[in-house]
Amino acid sequence: MEDYPEELRTPPVTLVSIVGHPDLHATISTHLHSEQPPINTLALPDFSKISVIAKTPKEKENQLPSSYTSSGILKRDWLSKHRTRVPAVVAALFDADQLSGDPALWQQVCTDIENLKAVIKGRNIKLVVVVVVRFNSRDFITEDRMVALRKRAELDAKYVVTFIPDDASELNQSLNRLGSIFAELAVTFYRDEGRRVKMRLEKKTYASIEFNIRYCFKVAIYAEFRRDWVEALRMYEDGYHALREMIGTSTRLPPIQRLVEIKAVAEQLHFKISTLLLHGGKVVDAIKWFRQHNSCYKKVTGPPQVNFLHWEWLSRQFLVFAELLESSNATMQTTSSPPLAWEFRPAYYYQLAAQYLKEKKTCVEVALSMPDSIPETDDSSDSIVPSLYIGQYVRLLDLGDTSVMQLITDEDYTQYTLTEFQKSRDSTEIIGLLKKSYEAYTSSKSQRSASFCRLLMAKEYFTSNDHTTAKLHLDKLTTLYRQEGWVALLWEVLGYLRECSRNLNSAQDFIAYSLEMAALPLSPLAGIQKDYGPGGSPSLQQVERIHQEVFSIVLEDSDSNSGSDSGGGVKVNGEYPVHLEIDLVSPLRVVLLTSVAFHEQIVKPYAPTLITVSILSQLPCPVEIDQLEVQFNQSECNFIIVNARRREKSAITNVHPDRRVETVPVLQLFTNKWLRLTYDIKSVNSGKLECTYVIARIGSHFSICCGAESPANMTDLPLWKFEDRFEASPTKDPAIAFSGMKVTQVEEPDPQVDLKLDSVGPALVGENFMLPVTLTSKGHSVFSGELKINLVDTRGVGLLSPREAEVSSTDNLHVELLGVSGPELELESDSDSPRKFQNSFGLVSVPFLNVGDSWSCNLEIRWHRPKPIMLYVSLGYSPVSGSPKVHVHKSLQIEGKTPVVISHRLMLPFRRDPLLLSRIKRTPDSGQPASLPVNETSILVVSTTNCTEVPLRLISMSVEPDDNLKSGNQDSGQHPGQPTLLPGEEFKKVFTVKPEANITKLNMGSVCLRWRRDFDSSKEVLTKQNLPDLNVEFPPLIVSLECPPHGILGQPFTYYARVHNQTKLLQEIRFSLSDSQSFVLSGPHNDTTFVLPLSEHILSYKLVPLSSGSLQLPRVTITSVRYTAGFQPTVAASTIFVFPSKPQFQLELESGKNSGSGSG
């Protein structure tokens, strides 16, 4: 499109001319230019210059032979003339002074106007007279002067205007006035001109069809000046159709040039039409039009010797249309959200433009290759220039001071264009077009079309011998074709790549591409195909030829460099060895696929296991491999398989001397047939044993390193996976083929160290439970041994629900790993290896042990709550210093049990009952007082029961009281005999308690029990249990019964019932006594009496027992009226033993009884 002249590419703009008053020109032209639609200004400083717009005499045409004068369709400069030299309107600017003052000046004005009128007459140019007036003197200008001026100019009043330049608002008004007058007159001018030409068209008063077209073009241009696009379009189309008629009929010029002219005009008309359609947003119409244009002229190739002209022209049509489409798409981008159809895309047209340009290039090359295409002495074509008419060329003859144009023959023209085309750089242009197309396709995500363009581009680079760039592009193409399995396309690309590598002398790439080509799954195609590029047609013969070529290059050196030049400069020798790597994603997997499977998934160290190495190749001919090296991650296992037939040719070089070497009689790969090799293999180290690579060596300088794959997760071969072929499994055993892996796990050697956990029965809560751990080495020395100890809840840590986890986080404290004690650990504890213990985890390092040695330690675990736990102990050690670790695991479940159960009872003193008001209110069910009377001595009985299965030795039992409690029996609580408590046995101890402060909540303190297991080395354990809190209460009344410890038959004794009033109130009490048959009694029987504050009332009775034995005393019932509380002594309290006669007591025993201890 850039080749077109500016006036053709842009819509025409109205041109006006202003003459005189050069100081105002800039202002006026700027204003006019910014008008909508804009107006261009041809500014002439004074009236002497007006001849430029005058009709020029046709000098140039006169130079031509007379027959030539009227021939030609469109004049080359007609359009530019109308855009730059022929104004629609001329405005003459005069100063007001010139009108009003001097008659000489007025005369001058008149002359100027006359001259101007004469000049514009021939062209019908409209005239405007502008009188420039100063703002201050605008009233001086007289009406009659203006009228005179108008008459002189023969103008309407409205075309004689005043212009006031020195006032902003007036200036603006003047400019606007001028602008509208110009616009109006310009439209009139162009309409008149158009009508004039159209008249001729309608009357058909033209001499030849050329004029018809020319008139159509002119009318259309005039319509464009008026922005009457519809009219313009119609006229262009008329012209276009008329032109089409000319092709067969015109005989005016020699045939080649005639066609060239017609096509050139058609191109211009078509360009105008397309532009108008596209600017009008009628994309579909434009495309239809283009299609029509294309089909119209596609067949009009002209004589075959100049077909390159046609291709060049056609290519330009596509290019221009693509550019037009692109620019219009760019402006419409916002509205076109759905993707455009193919034909709406510039990419398509760019691609075709490139395609035709390539045709042209080929034709030019053919034409140039003709023996006498360009004569040797060629100076005639130098002087050939474009003529006055579009699409015509003439020879410019230099005749001294003037030059004359002369028509040329077709032969001259052909030679001229050929020389021109010879200079052009078509390749670069083609690549440029293809690149545009490629980019456009890529941006619209049409990757396949983009790839196709890229391929064409690469081919163009290839033909222009830029192999590096070509290879770059081709390499990128292969991915898509490989992925989608388009073998034929891939074949073509690889063929080019192979050739590029050959030319770049890259043996590595050449061999890789050749091998890939040879291993492609070709479907047999009928016939020899020519257009496959340097790779040749994809046939079995070609594949075999490529295969043979590669292997002859590879093996060449070993055959003492026989100079067969098959590789075309590609050499593989000691200086340039070739090493190909094939990984999981390499396209060369089709060339060599290795699958490695261990027959066992877990093996013992040093135990032999089988490994199968299977190799598959899709190369068309059998391949013989010299040696195969199988590599593992443990390099001691690597081994080499040597082909016995080629042993001497493949001298084993750079191989570790003690490497294992296997020999097989023949190592040959057939197409699509697994070569299976099974060997046994011994692993030395435990851990993972993985086969990493299999390296195949062919010849002395060629090797293929193939990443080993497991049969279990081997992916399909690229390309071949779409083929309908027989797929054998890599191993004979289908199970291994299905699940075999290239990795095996080598186990640790069996541990030869005993780990023993001695349990001594259940652990007891509170004690430091000692658990001996013993290591005994039986066959291994222990280097850098390490014990890991772990305590786990038997419920299992991993199975906890979140709620349980919460509980168990506190539970962790129930059992605690305190530490480890051992013979040597005491020394170590303060050295550099600090023992690491958490609550449930410990790490202990074990010293070096020789074979036969043993070592032990004790784990100290403490239970805070009864709970079963699991103890895991694992030993890791190296049998030899630095060797991998061997592990021994042991576990033990240990029960944690409560050793003793402590219970207690509180009792009031015998026959003394304080009135506790809280007891009255409550139901007196429980025998234990919930509250204690203040300042009264109560009795606390603590009993403890051994609930373990082992005897315990009791060291002490004591109560650690609260401050407000005075407890009797305040000694250390040591029991000198350390009584042994057998399982199930109970031990009781009595304490007296006397609360001294009257507080509601009394903390009774806690029972401390010290005990140990019943053997000498055991350690003392302290078990503490809190006693419950008690209420302390002030008793208002205390009733105590007094009677002797025993009675004697017939002997009277006194029995008192004392009621002590501790309050400061008078207490009324009622009492009654029930008779008893066993006694004769005297004393008050039934009464109500008062007890004075802080005093005592005593009821005394004299009793005589009438019988002997344990007798019930008469029961006194005392009722406090104030508290409505009754008192009746318990049966035990009102029982007395009556001896038949006075007994004899031994007094010594009585002293021992005082300690108050007893056992039950």
Add this chain to the structure above:
Amino acid sequence: MIVCIAVVGHQNNPLYIQSFTEADDALKLHHIVHCSLDVVDERVNNPKKSGPMINETFLGLLYPTENYKVYGYLTNTKVKFILVTTDLDVRDADVRNFFRRFHSAYLDAVSNPFHVPGKKITSKTFAERVSTIVKSVSFNTAG
């Protein structure tokens, strides 16, 4: 005249491609078929909003090249059929009809128990049947 017919699989891989020209332009036709897959992708990813088009298997004219017209068809298992013809004035109904017949031939071929889905169609019967269909079809109204 039909010059090429192709069956294209899920990975846009050719399952069957056959050209019916005397000239040596098989490769060119391969390229045309391959490039037309772009249009198929586009049509499938941006279906037209109009309702009845959604379940339509016939994709219509994919794109006109200079000398050929390319038509597409998408089965409900997302296998694509691509047709390249030199006839420039073709009625859609004729192409639809052709594709319908071709589809049934394809169905018979892949229903063969020895055919592995996703692999190339190598059946000779299929090839013969296709060439019969191709020969019997004439798009050009002129003849």
